[in-house]
Amino acid sequence: MTTVEEQPIATTPAPVAENTLGGYVREYFAKVRGGDVGALPAVAGLVVACIIFGIANSNFFTDRNFANLFQQGAQVTIIAMGLVFVLLLGEIDLSAGFTSGVCATVMAVLLTQHGWPWYWSVLAGIGVGLVIGLFLGSLVAKLGIPSFIVTLAAFLGLQGVQLLFLSGGTAITIHNSTILAIDNNSMPTWLGWTLYAACVVVYAALRVMRSLGRRRRGLVPEPWTVTAARVLALAVIAGLATFALNSERSPNPLVISLKGVPIIVPIILILLVILTFILSRTAYGRHMYAIGGNAEAARRAGIRVDRLRISAFVFCSTLAAIAGIVAASRQSGVDSNLGGSNTLLYAVGAAVIGGTSLFGGKGRVLDAIIGGALIAVIDNGMGLIGFDASRKFIVTGIVLLIAAGVDAISRRRAAAAGR
Amino acid sequence: MATTPLLDVRGVNKSFGAVQVLRDVDFSANAGEVTALVGDNGAGKSTLIKCIGGIYTSDSGEYRFDGKPVTIHTPRDASDLGIEIVYQDLALCDNLDIVQNMFLGREKVSHGILDEPTMEQMAADTLQGLSVRTVKSMRQLVSSLSGGQRQTVAIAKAVLWNGKLVILDEPTAALGVAQTAQVLELVRQLADNGLCVVLISHNMNDVFAVADSIATLYLGQMAAQVKASDVTFSQVVELITAGRSGELGLRPATAGAAANHGGGGTIDMNGAQE
Numbered sequence: 001m002t003t004v005e006e007q008p009i010a011t012t013p014a015p016v017a018e019n020t021l022g023g024y025v026r027e028y029f030a031k032v033r034g035g036d037v038g039a040l041p042a043v044a045g046l047v048v049a050c051i052i053f054g055i056a057n058s059n060f061f062t063d064r065n066f067a068n069l070f071q072q073g074a075q076v077t078i079i080a081m082g083l084v085f086v087l088l089l090g091e092i093d094l095s096a097g098f099t100s101g102v103c104a105t106v107m108a109v110l111l112t113q114h115g116w117p118w119y120w121s122v123l124a125g126i127g128v129g130l131v132i133g134l135f136l137g138s139l140v141a142k143l144g145i146p147s148f149i150v151t152l153a154a155f156l157g158l159q160g161v162q163l164l165f166l167s168g169g170t171a172i173t174i175h176n177s178t179i180l181a182i183d184n185n186s187m188p189t190w191l192g193w194t195l196y197a198a199c200v201v202v203y204a205a206l207r208v209m210r211s212l213g214r215r216r217r218g219l220v221p222e223p224w225t226v227t228a229a230r231v232l233a234l235a236v237i238a239g240l241a242t243f244a245l246n247s248e249r250s251p252n253p254l255v256i257s258l259k260g261v262p263i264i265v266p267i268i269l270i271l272l273v274i275l276t277f278i279l280s281r282t283a284y285g286r287h288m289y290a291i292g293g294n295a296e297a298a299r300r301a302g303i304r305v306d307r308l309r310i311s312a313f314v315f316c317s318t319l320a321a322i323a324g325i326v327a328a329s330r331q332s333g334v335d336s337n338l339g340g341s342n343t344l345l346y347a348v349g350a351a352v353i354g355g356t357s358l359f360g361g362k363g364r365v366l367d368a369i370i371g372g373a374l375i376a377v378i379d380n381g382m383g384l385i386g387f388d389a390s391r392k393f394i395v396t397g398i399v400l401l402i403a404a405g406v407d408a409i410s411r412r413r414a415a416a417a418g419r
Numbered sequence: 420m421a422t423t424p425l426l427d428v429r430g431v432n433k434s435f436g437a438v439q440v441l442r443d444v445d446f447s448a449n450a451g452e453v454t455a456l457v458g459d460n461g462a463g464k465s466t467l468i469k470c471i472g473g474i475y476t477s478d479s480g481e482y483r484f485d486g487k488p489v490t491i492h493t494p495r496d497a498s499d500l501g502i503e504i505v506y507q508d509l510a511l512c513d514n515l516d517i518v519q520n521m522f523l524g525r526e527k528v529s530h531g532i533l534d535e536p537t538m539e540q541m542a543a544d545t546l547q548g549l550s551v552r553t554v555k556s557m558r559q560l561v562s563s564l565s566g567g568q569r570q571t572v573a574i575a576k577a578v579l580w581n582g583k584l585v586i587l588d589e590p591t592a593a594l595g596v597a598q599t600a601q602v603l604e605l606v607r608q609l610a611d612n613g614l615c616v617v618l619i620s621h622n623m624n625d626v627f628a629v630a631d632s633i634a635t636l637y638l639g640q641m642a643a644q645v646k647a648s649d650v651t652f653s654q655v656v657e658l659i660t661a662g663r664s665g666e667l668g669l670r671p672a673t674a675g676a677a678a679n680h681g682g683g684g685t686i687d688m689n690g691a692q693e
Contacts, residue, residue, distance in 0.1 A: 130543075162478055217536045281533055283526040293512035301524030302495075308483045359515040 021225040039355045039367040041406040053381030063250035074264045075327040075374025080350035080368035082319025085312040088292045089361025091147040095154035100324030101339025103129045105165040108172045108334045129321025137313030141306040171335035182329035186260030189246040196242040204231045275365040292361030353403035424484045425450040425615040431480035450615040455626040456634030472504045473497035503577035504586045515560035518542045521576045545579045567598025586617040637662035
């Protein structure tokens with residue numbers, strides 16, 4: 001009962017073997033080798049896909065297509081961001097696609113047929129999403145029906161509701177310029193650069209403050225070189241993106257000038273910041289991960305598991321509503337197919353490709369965006385090459401399988417490495 | 420005993436339907452000591468600690484904590500008094516790190532934001548106070564920890580919340596030799612720090628290694644609660660299996676009656692405890 005064989009390193013936190021930039025890099029590679037791959041497969045896939053499509057079609061790397069990508073992928077990406085919440089708990093929401101459709105339809109009906117101002121219509125649409133989420137979540141958490149069944153029923157039911165609102169399938173066209181601007185227009189170039197500068201400065205400030213806070217308390221902080229590297233990486237990547245988006249992308253600039261960061265980009269960014277904050281900086285978010293990891297432990301810790309379960313569905317459906325409004329903006333109206341066909345499957349794919357586990361407890365909102373980007377790139381790139389829908393579906397399916405495979409393999413490695 | 424026991428329960432009865440699982444059980448535990456609670460399967464150990472922890476409400480019995488009579492109806496009541504139970508399955512989240520697990524459900528928050536530095540510091544201080552040196556980083560995921568380290572985290576969690584009475588349910592059952600030693604060392608350390616520790620165990624070596632006093636349950640009755648230094652290994656085994664050992668334990672008649680009574684009920688009692 002005296003000697004213990006494990007190495008006696010003091011409890012003073014030492015997050016990495018060496019607290020230097022090199023140490024962090026080595027630690028990261030050790031983590032990846034140990035099976036904790038995070039969003040790495042999605043990022044790698046994104047790079048590979050971009051290279052392949054860039055070589056195959058000269059249009060792929062144009063500024064115009066780049067801006068297009070964001071606008072095309074917005075709906076799926078936003079739904080995927082919401083799905084992260086339910087996936088974290090090990091649940092699923094199959095109805096998110098049609099939730100987005102129904103909410104967009106409610107918005108469009110109020111806007112065009114009842115003459116509501118755009119902001120009330122949008123709020124009403126989002127409100128409907130919130131109510132749908134509350135309903136689904138209550139059935140799952142309080143009645144104990146598996147979420148797969150509840151949301152499968154909602155998938156069918158909401159599809160019908162959408163048809164009902166569209167009186168059997170008549171499409172509604174939206175003319176409101178504000179709604180149309182959401183996923184079609186771009187910001188002035190100066191605003192794009194201002195936003196860019198603000199993002200970098202705020203990010204740097206937050207990192208530095210965090211580091212200083214830890215130093216003040218005598219906890220081992222992240223080395224300054226790592227902080228600098230993070231900020232620099234953001235500055236370079238976001239800078240290049242802003243530059244590309246701010247370049248003239250109109251085929252005929254004399255007739256119409258087309259440049260600037262698409263408005264959808266800051267919308268997604270704001271959602272990303274808010275949701276990431278909720279999941280990683282609040283007790284609520286911590287409890288979400290805890291429930292996903294071990295619901296019984298969470299319950300014993302006094303966490304109200306039922307309420308959180310309901311709230312996850314509320315988040316998911318509310319974000320689906322926002323996604324629906326974005327989609328309605330994109331296609332200048334709603335029809336019976338908005339939110340239908342493969343929207344939901346793409347969104348689940350995006351979340352999973354990004355590294356969110358279907359077993360719960362693992363996933364980030366940012367990863368859903370990366371996964372969404374990969375799906376958008378495949379869709380867009382294959383379209384440019386001239387592949388038809390059949391091949392697009394096959395390739396997207398294969399990519400999803402690969403992503404799930406990587407997840408499974410990494411999980412096995414993680415188990416072997418004891419992580 | 421000269422000092423007032425921190426925990427003192429008298430005459431606890433508990434039935435599940437027709438099966439009486441605990442009958443007139445007396446049990447006490449002193450601060451600064453390790454009290455081992457032993458007994459065969461179905462003897463009522465788990466039921467007793469669940470009554471103490473407020474998960475079950477006892478049918479009758481007197482309950483004193485720190486000398487004052489108290490009533491405990493819910494786990495909340497128990498944790499408010501400073502009673503923390505570390506269950507066999509530990510109730511840790513694999514996907515969270517050590518600090519996050521230790522503060523689960525009771526996170527420190529400032530202005531609505533998790534106060535990570537404060538939590539990390541408090542968790543580190545607690546582990547240091549327990550002389551735990553086996554944890555590399557406070558930010559390690561629990562899934563990367565060994566069984567002994569997990570047990571350590573679960574125990575430290577109880578200590579962090581100012582537990583006065585820490586009840587450990589078979590803490591070494593699933594551990595190897597080195598890790599068992601590590602956990603027992605921690606158990607001893609807890610008592611030396613002035614906490615009252617109740618250790619449920621099947622392993623007599625563990626019991627004699629750390630316990631100051633040993634309470635033996637036999638078919639729902641307290642056979643004897645004795646000082647560890649006053650009994651031998653084989654006496655305790657006899658108490659566990661027969662309910663009596665020489666002068667110690669239940670009187671023959673009672674022991675026999677209990678055996679007759681409990682004979683058919685043993686299986687049911689197991690069922691009731693699940």
